[in-house]
Every structure is written in C-alpha cells, then in structure tokens.
Amino acid sequence: MITLTGKSVFGGVEIGKIAFYKRNSQQIKRWHVDDTEAEVNRFELAKATAVGQLQGLHEKALKDVGEENAMIFEIHQMMLEDLDYLESILHIITNQEVNAEYAVATTADNFAAMFSAMDDAYMQGRAADVKDVSERILNILTGAGNAGFSTDEPAIIAADDLVPSETVQLDKEKVLGFATMYGSSNSHTAILARTMNIPAIIGLGEALKEEYDGAFAIIDGFDGKVYIDPDEETLEAMKKKQADDRAKKALLQELKGKENVTKSGQKINIYANIGNTSDVGSVLQNDAGGIGLFRSEFLYLENDTFPTEEQQFQVYKTVAENMAGKKVIIRTLDIGADKQADYFNLPHEENPALGYRAIRICLTQTDIFKTQLRALLRASAYGQIAIMFPMIISVGEVKRIKEIMEEVKAELRADGISYNENIETGIMIETPAAVMVSHELAKEVDFFSVGTNDLTQYTLAIDRQNPKLDDFYDPHHPAVLAMIKMAADNAHAEGKWIGICGELGADLELTETFLKMGIDELSVSPSMILPVRKKVREAE
Template identity: 40%
Template sequence: MFSGISVSPGVALAQAVVLSSEQVSFDRSPVASEFIEREIDKFKNAVAESVKQLTLIETHVREKMGDDKAAIFEGHLMLVEDEELSETVIEVIRGQRFPAPAAVEAVINEHASAMEEMEDEYLKARAVDMRDLGHRLVLNCLGIAPQSLETFEFEVIIVAEDLTPSQAAVLDTSKVKGIITERGSRTSHTAIMAASMEIPAIVAVEGVSTAIQNGDMVALDAEHNQIIVNPTPSQLDQVEYRREQFILERKLLEELRDLPARTSDGVRIKLAANIGSPADSAPALLKGAEGVGLYRVEFLFMETSEAPDEEMQYQAFKSVVDDMKGMPVVIRTLDVGGDKDLPYLALPKEENPFLGCRGIRLCFERPSLLLRQLRALLRAGVHGDIRILVPMISSVDEVRRFKEFLAEAQSSLEHEGIAYAKDLPVGVMIETPAAVFLAPHLIRETDFFSIGTNDLTQYTLAVDRQNERIAELFEQLSPAVLLGIKHTVDAAREEGKPVCVCGQMAGDVLSALLLVGLGVEELSMSPVHIPRVKNAIRKHSCARLRDIARDALGLATAAEVKAKLEKYLG
C-alpha cells in the first residue's frame, strides 16, 4: 500500500499505465564560432514551433475545460514569447558558445531552480511549469516532437515520475480514471487541472513509478490517501463502497454551492478562496467562494524575466476583480525576499532568510517596486472591491511607513489625472509573534487582519517548516499557536474589525471548525476545500464550537487538542 499527497478527491479502480521518463541526450560541447548564428536560428525556430504547439493545446483546453484552465497555457505562451528570456538564451549561445538546446537548458534550469528553493508551496510548484516549457523548447531545438498521451482503449490509472501540465491538458477523461506521480504538490498546475477534470490524483508517492508495473490493477483512494496494487477481493469490495459514497457526497456538496456557510444556530461564516493567478478565479466561484481572501501576486512576478510593469499588474488585478463581480478581493503585496528569490532582483544570500529581508521589508528597500504595485492596485480598485494586505509586519512603524508609500502612490496618480480608488481598505498579515502581541495597536492603524497560520506556526514554535528533521514539531494545533490566534481575534473584535484566517488550517475541516469556535468569521482556502468546510460548518452550532475551542485553549499539547477535536467533531 502506498500514500502521498491527495490533490484531487475521488476513488478509482483501473489498470495501470506507467509512463517512462522522456530522457533526451544531446551534445553539449561548445560550437565553433562560425556555427553560432546557426544555433541562434535553431533556437528561434524552436520558439516558433513551441508557440504553434502551445496555441493548439490552449485552444483544446479552452474548448474542453474553459477559459480559466486555458489561461495556464496563455502563461506558457507569454513566457516562451518573452523577449528577455529569448535574449538571455541568445546571449548564452553567443557568449559561451553553447549549442541551442544546451543554452535553453541552462537558462531554464537557473529560473526553475530559483523557484524550487522558495518556501511558498504555490511558487515552488511553478518550477514544474518552467521545466515543462524548457523541455518543449529543447525537443524543438533538436527537431523531436514532444511526447503526447494518445487516447487509451480502456480505462487506466496513469502512473508517472511526474506529469507535466501540457500532458495533463490533453488527457481523455473518459478513459483516464486516476493519476499517481512520484513528484508534485497540492498547488502544481497538474494538480489543479486534475481537480478541474475531476480525476482522482495522489502525488509525491515515493518509488511508485518503479513499484507499479504496466497492467497491474490499481485501487486509488484519494479520499483516504491510499493506493493498493492488485487488491484482494475484500479490498475491491471496500474500494467499490468508498467510490459509491464519494459520488453521493459530491452530489450533496454540489447542492450546497449556493447556500451560505451558516452554523446551525445562525452564525454566518464567510468562505473565500486563496488564488495565485487570474486563472484561479473561475474555479473558485464554481466551488462557492464568496470572494478572494488571499491573492498571492508572486506568480505574476515569476511569469516574466523582469518585474512586471504597472500596466501588467493592473490588468491582472482588474481581471480578478471583474471575475468576482463585486465580491471582495484581498491582494497581498509582493511577498518575496530571503528564501523566496527572483533572479532579476539579484537578492543577496542571507544567513537566516526566514528572519531576513522579505515581504514588506524588501519592498521598503525597493521603493519603485512597491510604488508600481500600489499604483496598479489603486487603479484596479475603481473596478471593484479591492483590499490591500501587507505581509511580514512586526511593528506599528512599518504600517505607518506603508501608508506613506500608499499616499505617495495616490498623489502621483492624482497629479497625472488617472482614476483611482481613494479609500482602499488596508490590512496586515498576522504571522509573527510580534504582530500577535501588538494586535491591539495594529488593528487601530488598519482595517482588517489576515492570519497566516503557516508562518505564524513557524515563527511561534521556532520550527522551519521546510526542515524534514524537525517536521514533527510543526504543529498548527499547538496551544501556543491557538492562543496567538485567539488574542488576535479578540483584539480585532474589540475594535469591530474583521479577521480572516488564510493559512492551511482554514482548509482542514476540523481545524476550520476550531477556528470558528475561536471567533473567526472568515476563512480563506484552496477552492477545492470550500464545499467540505461549508458542509461541516452547517452541521454544527457556533455555541458548541465555542465550548470546544475554550476547552482546547486549556490543553497542554497539540496531540490533546487533536484528540479532543476528533472525539467531538470527527
């Protein structure tokens, strides 16, 4: 039996088709000077061919899955046509006499490696997209047609080391009943597309592509994160039962989409979506999101080889606002620096990046970067309900300084006669212990709080959540973390201002119910989790959840908290 990370719910039973990794070998030796221009032409032709291929994929995806998924490949097209990227590859060919495929490989690897080193799971997952595009360019430089997955004659579960977004895009959903990969994450575009196509999927399953053979019967239970190879008759019966239960539950959850998340005693909880690009807006609405609780703009900065200009940011923000049709959109200002690198920013290495120049600290160091983004936000604000969220705040002085930048951005737009929203709400991320302790002061300077439970847990417990040696110490249900959340919620309530939780806890059913008991009235999560969280909220009374939360705050360990939640809410 295997397990990994369940990224798309469901239960499937079918024969395995194991995809072998597509290895490409070519000569990386420097080319003679007289062949430099030939290699440059080879690269330019590869770009043109890649554009044709991606345009066909984009059209196919738009017809089969809609504009939101097609936008993934619009991003690929933007990148492959990016002049800065092409110029960089050509410089490597000329300056280092690399053959075209080797130059593409070197440049793409540099960008993808920088993404893979990032802490943010969503941004780290974009490295797969970058390598997918790089592989396509390399193949086209060599005159090799990229591998495509043809229609299968029978129902299958695909098993692979990894599955690229362009491969996932052309899957025949009538035959492909499940996906299992050794690599991947919850936020990879392959995971997003699998969920959109309602194909059960489990990723990050160690050793699975060699352990499973072609033709093996595989039971994939993404509900319970289980993969059974060649199941016994009794296991088959259990899988069939689970599949029937999943189908029934999905119908129930679909019926809840337009109903409010209201507890049985009438307390209204708002459920919003975390997104990383405009393409994520439509799927969020389909799951019943009541707005965007966290728009991470970092992906926008990863799509180009230089910082996006004001107009590009404005169009991206406006697109999300238009999709939300009047519902609130909370946009976090650029949160990179330290461990989250962007190659074109040339950030210096730091001894302790988690405590270094990241988030708003970096933006203060790069005033033009911040002002450009604030101008775009202010302009987009005239089209809908935009709210600005500031990350990595640890003092009141930082909030006041941010407001000075905002005022400067407003003044410049006013001077130029450009329309802008004059009173955009400003909130801060509560993700450091300092912000928790200063919550009563910070809330008087701002309009709302957003609690990032991932970083709050990391900083409160002094546990690097990327360090596997101490992974078991990263406990979001730690009483220390819960006390910090309660203190923050109470401070906001005292001033009559809203507080949202947008971290991983919000999308976990038991944790979400605990947060409601702690007084949180807005949760923002990955869209796929919204239906189940809503269903759970509607089944419980807020009074009972408050009692359970009060008791949980008096417990000494995360294990005790977890046991209590499972006993009374599981």
C-alpha cells in the first residue's frame, strides 16, 4: 500500500480505480511563412472555431455547474478576443513572418508569465486560463485530437492539474473524485468538486505518478489521503467511513424540505447564524428558514477604517436578496470585549466583558450607529430584514435606540429613499438585567433573541476563556434555563416571539426543554440546522 498526502478541498470517501488524465503535449515548431496574410487568415479561422467551442462549453457548464461557475467560459472567450492578445499574435505572424502556432504559443507564454509574476495567488492561478485558451487554438491549428481519460467504470481522476475546459468536459457519471499534483483551493477542480459533492485532494505533488493509472485506490477527502493498493485493514476502515458519511448525508437529504414540527404538531422556526456574506450558500443548502443572527462585526473587523454606509448597504442588500423573502435578522455592531478593531481606539479596560462594548458604543458614538442604521433601513427595501440590538440592560436604552431610529427614518424620508416602514426590531437577551426587566422590554420591541453565551457568563459569573474554571462551568445550569424561561414567558405575555441564537440553541440535549418553554425560534450554525430539525421531529 502506498499512502499519498495532499490538501483536501472537499470531504467524502470513494473507492475505485485511478484514471490518469492524459493530455496532448505538443511540441510547437517555428517555421517561416511567405504569405503572412494567409497565415493570419488561418489563425482567424482557428480562433472563430475556438470561440464557437467555448460557447458550447458555456452552455453545457450552465446546465452542469450553474451560472457563476460557467462564467469562466465567457471569460475565456473574452481572453481570445482580447485586443492585446490578438495584436501580439498578429504582430508576431506579420513581423517575424512565422507560423500561427508559434505566434500563439509565444503570446500564451508571455501572458502566462505576466500572471505568474503577480504577487497574488489568485492571479498567478489565472496563468492556467491563458494556457487553456491558447491550447484550444493550438489544438485546432495542429489538428490534434481532444485530450481525456479512458475508463468504462467510474474512476478517481488523477492529473497534474485540470483546467476548467477539461473538468467541464468530463463525464460526471464516471468521476468518483479528483486527485491532483498541483492546484489551489481556488482552482476550478476544487470548485467543481464542491458543486458535485465529491472528494477532491490537491497538492499531492510528484508522489502522484502516472504509473498509478488503472491502480485500485481509495480517496479520503476528509483526511486528504489517497491510498494506492490499500491493505485489507485500510479498506475495511475506509468502507466504514464511507458508509457512515453516506448514511449521514442520506439522512440529512431526507430531512431537507421537511417541516420543523414535533409529533404532537408543535412548530418551531430553525434559522441560521452567519458571520459573513459567504455563509449564505450553506444557509440555503442546509434549508434554513431564515437567518436568525447575522453578525455585522466582520464589516468592522475586516476594515482598516469605519465601513461606509454604501459598503454596509451592499452587504445587507445582497444577503436579503439572496435569502429571497426569508427573514434576515441583522445584529448591530457588537465590538468590544474580545472583538477589537484598532481604528475604534478603544482604551484598555480592566474588565472588558463588563466594559465599553456593543450598544454602549453605539449610544455614545451615535454617528457610527446612525451610519449602520441607515444602511440597514435602506437594505430593508430589498428583503425581509429585521434589526437586533446587543447587550441591552434597560428600557431606557431601547427608548433611546428607537428615537435614533426615528431620526434616521426621517432623514431617509427627506432624501426620498425607500425603506420598510414596518421593519421588525428586537433585542438580544444576554444580561441578567434584561431578563429581570423583560416584562417591560417586551412592550417596546417585536422580539427577543437569547444570546446564551454571554447570558451564561454573566449569570454564572464565569469567564469562559479561563480553562481553570471548567470544573465550575455547567452549560445547563438551572439558573440559566430559568432565565430563558422567564424571558420567554414575558415575551409571550406581550404577544411577542422569542428565539435563541447562542450555542445552547444547537444543544440537542436541550431541544425538548426549549420546545416545552414555547421558544419560537432556534438559530444555529448552518451545519446544525438539519440535526436540530431531526431532534424536533422526534420530539413528542
């Protein structure tokens, strides 16, 4: 048995033969041509054929991998029709009086070198695109056949690296997984593997040899390993791993589209927590009913200065639009304590968890707060946005927030900018104080969302970053559960709804407890949505 190790770009286990992808490596020769005009025509014809092929590939890719991933073939067409690229080729043919193949190959090398020299991994990867489009013209000019792999049964496709036009032409039914010597997690092989849900490992290096073509192998996308001629023990272990993974995926697949309802008919909403726009894909994939907590901090933490209204607006709008009418609850700035951004210039504090953070910053530096509210309200015209405020301890704070909201709304109206006048607003219940006055708070807002991490820390007076306190820490402490129940009862007494967006929301041991309390919504990380749904459907 030979074990190869690379970098996993998608999980899963598959067992089968290796099929090594063979391509025509061409030796391009340079020769003199007398009739450069005819040679230019020969090139133009080949280019037109190549553009036609790319249009075909684009249509195929649209069906197979969707618009976003198919765009690469449109980009390839633009590259082929790029004036710099064409001028370079025509210039070489005409001035050096040489053949089109040589002109194309030389130009391709030059442009690929330009990308390779850039100090950005993504752009360096684009050298492969230049070579891919140029190779296409060369194949047409020289009449070389198409590259490919030959296998009758599904196989693990091995290659040095695969370019987009190669991956899209693969017969998907015959691909168990991808193993490549080079490539990056931005490469098209990686993207395709994720779309197809099949294991893929890149960066296996020279250890992946062409002589393994036809060998029996296992690809383990979880650990980034390829086993060539596996021994019995490994084979058994991998078969088990594969079965477990498939059972899990099948179960979850079965739960997709199902209601979150208990056996006795009690319903609960299961939403997702996200921290960036890029998480929206997994929210939809896992069939969340909405977004229960969109942490807006990344906008601040990833910036070197305060994010502009426009920048924030675009982010909120994108998420709202992608969720297509499903609820998106966005929490306003929750900076401070363990989340710091230099440009806020927050002074050092002895006790940051009890310090100048979250809503306390917003109600002090109202210009920061207003910019965010303006962006949120503008975005509310594009979807079902709700706003949630963190670290509340008093009714007075909520009243002050509402005044500021009204000021921002008035400004928007004066500017003739549309927003959702009935936008839902809620607060985080994450301090014991908020729980104790929740009967008053419930009159002021549309909903509560319990932030169990902070609520637990403040209720138990335990710093969760301190490992010495682990023995004292009980995540299911009755005091915390009593706090949640009290907030729930007070919300319901005013006809308001209550959700849980902290870690406890995804704690399957508590799902039934929360159902009994009448919690209306659980917001969990995208990967926990279906397991929680399963638990709810099993509950009485």
